[in-house]
Amino acid sequence: MAKIQVQYYYLGLRKKSDPDDIFYLTDNYNFKEIKFPFGKRYWAADPFIVENGDDVYIFYEYFDEFRGKGSIACSKVVDNVASKPVIIIDEAFHLSFPMIFENKNCLYMIPESEASNSVILYKCISFPYKWEKDKVILNNVKACDSVILQNDLGQYLLITSLMDEKSTNERKNFCYVHNVMYELDEELNIIPHSKRELSEGDYGIRNAGKVIKTKNNLIRIAQNCTEGMYGKGLVFWALDSYNPYKEHELANIDYEKASNHITHIDHNGIIQGIHTYNCSAHYEIIDFMIFNELPVYYKLYYFLGSRISKIITKIERFIRS
Template structure:
């Protein structure tokens, strides 16, 4: 009996070790987010992240003359020799969409809130289409995927279409060159939708088998490199928003897939206090003859940790599902 109990105990310990190895029970507590930016030579070149090229949450507190604010989910568009940087702006109430501008991509000026709704807004994915400028932010709390159009760029926007109705989706990320959209639901099911145009009928793709769990939630705009399309995806190995992995889009008439290309392309940067816990967003685009990238990360002030047994069990189970 003692040998049997010892065997069960050893199996239990091995199981706990395995579960903890994949997704640790203890992770650093999430802090407040800041946004960084820099130029790079190529899209898959890791950016040089330092404290000189960022907008910290402390700066945001100073700008807003209040405490407890942060910015995250940065997207940019380059127009008329100006960088327009749109971010989620979170304070005590619902998050809004804020704007920063720069003439050189290094020194930014805060321009204020440009979209304010009764529901939470984030992920301000801004893009051009047929000489117009649109934004597809996360509007999950509205119960729909809402499309905004710039009526007077960059400060005036209005809802012009509902791309997907009655679906609570997170971070819907569009690729108009392929008429595809990737999103996740509240159960971390990765979904792909297809349409014949931006304003067409978006339907869930039958060519995509789907995934569930870690590395399913989009973490930034699709980007093209050497004729292939890539999607930043959030990695949760060490807790929410602990890293960004890069997935390559593969498509045929019968099948669509997203396959891992760069595991944890971005992650915590211990030497930069603002990003010392993790990173969860990336936007990279070509600007004239160079590439420019924006990203975010958060700060753990005192090493405080969170115990997340349910997260560990859930994501290990999802890996088996996949």
């Protein structure tokens, strides 16, 4: 039977030896694939990890091939096995990259919502599964993969990757971005006229994980998109100064190198991309991409599923209105 190649993302977990242990500091590391209780209709990417006592929760893009879009889901992980996904945020538009941070003893999330032309803040009402929309932080922007960091005064800063809306053979809009920084007030609103350009536009700077703090550095993780290749690898940058904003490269991890350190189930393919990394006190988590070979009838399966899903969505919107 004829085969087609379908892109799927998977998640890998690694236990850290100490809080400052980051995998690129050693050649002896291994991420082990997290097993999920779902089939080929779904896949998981853009993982963020939160430890709550002895419990480990992951928040991630939960992509539905039927609907052709992602929502934000949460699972508890025990011995590298994830619980059934609980969708915690679902919108009419695609969501991914659920960046989580804490403010005034509350958890907040800024998922990637570029398809809505806005940057949206959500607040956790009951951890881990109940979240609600708090406010729209930015409107009329093509922004992806926003992250939050704090300056020396404890003030929150928002770094977001603005997408180039032009696409050519040499430059794909989802790879070519430029980062901008905004200052936030105590209520997490954008301070007027605080926008600062951090770059005129380049590959390899699209945010790829939460900013992490070690004993020696404040580290921003970026995705390497050189040559227009989405998921070519990860770049770790150390912050030198806030104003002017400067950073220097600590490590550049190519997906081919990382693939030798990721243990995964046989998915009829080899790893051909990584694009998100996050960590907690005791764990690191990464995603990786494989083109699975599936029967050609999956094309029809996904086509019919997406059409049925769109019809159901329109009916639901009509009922709500």
